[in-house]
Amino acid sequence: MRAVIATVADPEQPLAALTVGEAPEPATPDGWVTVEVRAASLNHHDIWSLRGVGLPADRLPMILGCDAAGVDPDGNEVVIYPVVEDKGDPRGYSLLSERHPGTLAERVAVPRENLIPKPAGVSFLEAACLPTAWLTAFHMLTTRGRVDEGSAVLVQGAGGGVATAAVALALAMGKRVYATSRDPAKRERIAALGATAVAPGARLPERVDVVIESVGAPTFDHSMKCAAPGARIVVCGATGGHQATIDLRRLFAMRLELLGSTMGSRRELAALLDLCVAKDLRPIIDSTYGFTAVADAFAHLASGDIFGKVAVDFLH
Incomplete structure (x- = not known):
């Protein structure tokens, strides 16, 4: 074969x-x-x-x-x-x-x-x-990020499979979504999906409840600064570098949660398929x-x- x-x-x-x-x-x-x-x-x-x-x-x-x-x-x-x-x-x-x-x-x-x-x-x-990138994003948003408890999401480095899936899924869940990309053309495509596209490091109009982080070192300080009190920063990768510097004062003062995440369960994949059908999301x-x-x-x-x-x- x-x-x-x-x-x-x-x-x-x-x-x-x-x-x-x-x-x-x-x-x-x-x-x-x-x-x-x-x-x-x-x-x-x-x-x-x-x-x-x-x-x-x-x-x-x-x-x-x-x-x-x-x-x-x-x-x-x-x-x-x-x-x-x-x-x-x-x-x-x-x-x-x-x-x-x-x-x-x-x-x-x-x-x-x-x-x-x-x-x-x-x-x-x-x-x-769906089974890897989209399932990873779904697990990050729902199980790890508890996105149902929040209203705003930041996705770092949209363009790749997981980050782009996170943008689409968070929008389908009715959240306000901000997404970064270094590429102006990708920012245009992010905006066409219904999210607010921003350049890396740009100030957001509000602090967010969930950050989807797959870039790592280049964006992690921005992720911390954009997080609302009690926010969840969910990390599934470090494509830009794995040695990030964390301001521990911000971590404890803002009561932030740093959460690692990989893949998701079979049950979550079935739930993701159901969501795609219910929301006509592809x-x-x-x-x-x-x-x-x-x-x-x-x-x-x-x-x-x-x-x-x-x-x-x-x-x-």
């Missing part, structure tokens, strides 16, 4: 470690099933895997990909929840493509309990964009590539010049 494979780790030139070719059919342990993949989407997790982060040499070659939607052995249209229990991992879980082959293949084996029915009104491409797709052009899809993701998700259509 066709698959996208990390053959080696290359920290300096990760795309050089990418191979598109044939792979063995997936094995199906007890309780697992094989899904025919119809669409998938890329994440920066895939680029980090090619760099060798979280994917040691003894697990190579490895089929990449966390996100997909497809058809199960009974003909049901499903979305794949990519988290697998893993007692050998300090987190207690691993993602598809870390220990078990990933979703960027014509067929992928997953635990049957990881399958969620795909709503009829959500396309395979749309559904394939993931923002930057671009779609056929499987034969998947190397170009990776190059586009690695460029950073994206707004939303990069999707792969297995039917073209």
